[in-house]
């Protein structure tokens with residue numbers, strides 16, 4: 001390609017995989033990715049994308065008009081945390097973040113300091129709950145003996161992962177989602193302990209453990225970027 005390939009100013013990235021059989025298109029905020037089998041010629045890929053140009057542009061526009069995560073870490077702000085709402089209060093002289101019932105007490109600081117501080121606090125505090133949820137999900141799926149370590153993830157654009165050793169990671173930002181959504185991601189990854197793919201068999205496992213999983217999956221697609 002001589003010219004950059006872009007729609008509404010967003011570059012189209014092509015990712016080829018020899019195992020893929022079909023072409024898949026994914027649109028995320030500021031990102032268009034085309035997943036393609038190894039041998040499909042670029043000309044064909046361009047035709048496929050051109051045919052869906054309007055659909056892609058529409059999605060990008062929708063993302064742009066939605067709010068991205070802009071948390072107010074000042075006094076009086078609120079923060080969702082594992083299904084609860086914490087009220088933020090700045091306390092002069094305080095050195096470390098501390099939770100007191102439904103209040104999150106913050107040391108004085110600019111939003112630039114406080115954001116990362118709250119993130120570190122969240123990552124530390126949500127780990128035991130994540131471990132509990134993943135353990136529960138693995139037990140429900142009869143996969144507990146395959147479960148490795150449960151850890152907190154900070155990956156971009158991935159809510160969770162499960163590796164071949166059975167280690168499961170869930171994103172710390174999920175602590176700001178409704179609890180059912182977090183539980184869905186726990187079940188999603190735990191089901192990968194049994195099926196390392198997204199086959200029909202895999203989704204049947206997920207559905208058995210969590211009959212309304214589609215609702216939670218849709219919530220993440222729609223609101224995930226605001227967390």
Ligand SMILES: [Zn+2]
Pocket residue numbers: 188192197198
């Ligand atoms: Zn998966």
